[in-house]
Amino acid sequence: MAAAGTGGRGSYRPAGRPHGSGQQRGHAGIQRRGQGRERGSAGRGAGQERRRASSESAGRRAQGGQEPSNGHQGGRRRRGPRRTGADARQVALEVLTRVGRDGAFANLALPPALDAAGLDSRDAALATALTYGTLRLQGRYDAIIALCLDRPLEGLDDVVLDLLRLGAHQLLGMRVPGHAAVSATVDLARRSAGHGAAGLVNAVLRRISAKDLGQWLAVLREQAADEVTALAQVESHPLWVVKDLRQALVAHGQPAEELAALLAADNADPEVVLCARPGLIAPERLAKEARLATGQEPTGGAVSPCAVILAGGDPGRIRAVRDARAAVEDEGSQLVALMAAQAPLEGRDERWLDLCAGPGGKAALLGALAAQRGAHLVANEITAHRADLVRSAVRALAPEVVEVRQDDGRVYGEQEPGRYDRVLVDAPCSGLGSLRRRPESRWRRSRGDVTELAQLQRELLTSALRAVRRGGLVAYVTCSPHALETELVVRDVLRRQEREGLGVEVLHAGDAATRIAPRPPAGAEREMLQLWPHLDGTDAMFCALLRVTSRADR
């Protein structure tokens, strides 16, 4: 369903197969996402196709016909007696409250809430669509709700505001009939906030239901002070994020006019993307297991040869995922890990380091490749909990292949100078490139986080460059396209390190990506690679490949 669908039945090219060999064998019989897409402009078509597919699937899900494409609830079996949609709304409200009041993460708070409510798969799908959609689009809904209130929005009780957002999402973001959306939400308001609140919710939702989404968006555009404010409201992003993403597009060579498409892509449900870990399971085999376990028809990846993509379904039902031969992992993350492992270096290629490894998706992919190539990976993570997640992620690999350590990555340059052949720095970052996966995160970040993280990123990259030997390779990666966290960090660190006698060659990451990716990413002509959700269908991952050519001290 989510395949770009411009080609016929595609084939699956296994990892490491030379790109453009023209020998694509069809043994898996799964269609590749973005089939027939050309570099650059046509990629836009693929992104648009996916967005359309996503909004169509959201509509179907709203009717309870399908689980959400983030998928973790899909196929949920009924536990106990069949409940009604009222429970789904109740669960969504509970999770919104936990996210807003306790700082919970929706993807962690929702599964136990669904389990506790014992919803069947249809209502679990409704609760999930309600929760994720409401969180993502709350900026848009708040702007509309404010126009329907005769008092300031800020004065509302949190629970009343969440009820109004939930109601607005049913009316404007899902195909729930107007009267059902209003009456179900008013009932919920009565039960959870009392009669007074129910009256207010009723009045506001009736005003909202007087216009459809297109009409409301036209009102927002008309009333906004300027174009950027209008985009922030219509596409539901904080104003500073809109401004900084615009700057990011331009900094990475994309036209500023793509901003609206980028923001819209952040609001789409991401598909369930699986990574078949090389040597542990072939993508074709994973596709077969996924099809059997979820009933969904998988497609191959557009930018990662290890990717198997499902429009929905619960990945926890797939045996290979349960035993860590495969995992849920964004295609962009897969691609940059493959680039880190495959970029050319000179000489020995045995000692690999993943400096910031938690929760371990890339470490497991690197570990699988290390096992095939006789290398050893040190997977380092500063926090104990996330180091445990790394241990779990690599559990399918032989214990001697990956050593998990819990250290501050900043000490490696001093403590093990020149020891490693390859180092991945997947730096802690603002996460502005993965907003579609973390529906609440856009509302939690501030510009201050970006500047604070940029300092840590510099220190980690500096440590990595010192920990790698002459001729060795450092891949610097973020899941943010923000200019301050990407090229500026790299250029700044290289300038300083050169002053201290370190010679570094910047390898062409776009070419490296093209050698690996089934379809070249949209920005593949650039030296430092920036992926984009609206162009590549991935998170907005950044990757710079740096080869150390000389070291003054060692």
Ligand SMILES: C[S@@+](CC[C@H](N)C(=O)[O-])C[C@H]1O[C@@H](n2cnc3c(N)ncnc32)[C@H](O)[C@@H]1O
């Ligand atoms: C972007 S995440 C890495 C994602 C990971 N590579 C994966 O693919 O699953 C960044 C990680 O760096 C860790 N981190 C933060 N500061 C660190 C430091 N000083 N040294 C090492 N790790 C650090 C964070 O706890 C977080 O788990």
